[in-house]
Amino acid sequence: MVADGGLSGIEDFFQEASGHDVSLVTIDRTEPRPVQDLLAKAFSMQTVDLIERSLPRDDDDVVALRKNGRVTAVSSLRELMQSFLLVNAERFKTGTKGFDDGVPAVLRGMDETLFDLRGYPASNREKLLLVLVSRHIERLAYEAGTGTLRSTFQQLSRLEDELGTKKLYERLAGRTVDVHVYGVPDEVPRGLDAAVHTSTSDEYRNSWCVVFSPSDGPGAALIASQQEPNRWRGFWTYDPETVGRVDRYLERSF
Template structure:
């Protein structure tokens, strides 16, 4: 029996994965940006030359096999040249949010990520994955989305977040939001609000989407816990059974 949100971390069995920059032609500052995204994480970054590959290709390697590929440009456009303010202000439209295949392939890798000012990039991974899950929900138009915000006021304070949940209101997605604060402040949005003051409400960050049972589509979850101020342990997963169990835990226990 799952005893807490933290218990889901104990179930992760992460194979050894490496990101390989193939035929790098980009300058050192770009490579440094890439490195800063994954500093001190359980994913190494290496370089290689390959005559049959294009320049600046990123390969995700697991057990000596390439399991995903993305271009460096895809990473630059989706993460490396982006900052969190663009998501908060809504400068990045929901339909434009993308998760390159090599980052999607890092599912169930347990990351430990710092927010600003300790790091300009690390926490952005969680922000991008959160937005991707919200985009998937909007594209399905049905199903259930559960998301925590620590402070419910963030939904109104961050224009980009408000726009996302207003857009979801135009679909048939059943949206549930969790956090500390005044539920009445969200009365203009057709969402179900769950409030509390326990650890999951104050210090968890989850975004979980499950499509209807009769729909074949992505089940996806992000789960992160703030064990220290502005430091998050987190992972994301597309594994249907694990997503369903996280969704049921949130639905039944919070």
């Protein structure tokens, strides 16, 4: 673990990813083969194994998350399809999908796993994983109603141009959450009850962080960095110590 004072940038936190042996197991699939192919394609570039099994159980079309040989989360394949495999990421920008929709447990539970994710057109699905986890953390902040939420946007114009994102942060600002947004000041958001932090540094341009530090209860942090245009490396965590360190880094260094 790198001490707070020894951090040189967001990517130093990647050392916190623990390197679990992670796999997704599709159990008793009755959905057509293309659904399994979509799931395999979404994780084809990752250190996540895809396995199919037939087991004597009551429910068909179940997906289990297995970490280091132990099942840690279970979701229905239908839930995974509706929230991830068959979703157009543009819905998050236009406002037709927000944090009122839950994120399947098997996706939330992939914390501490370091991902290398591509956006469109290289992939229709990979980068969406970061969007879903961002929404999950924002939802934690909204439901808690207190605490501090820090989000980096690369370009602050996204808070004006993406209607869905703007609506979501207006809702968050309506709570008693201390909201901080960070980005290049290409267009400073208007009428948003949040602390706005601006810079044109490379780290502002290339960081994707959503960090909720609660007053009480569970928090979470997504830490990602753009390696090249539309290719992101990062992970998320629920570990209180790491969440606190990321929160402090953004507060002091951004």
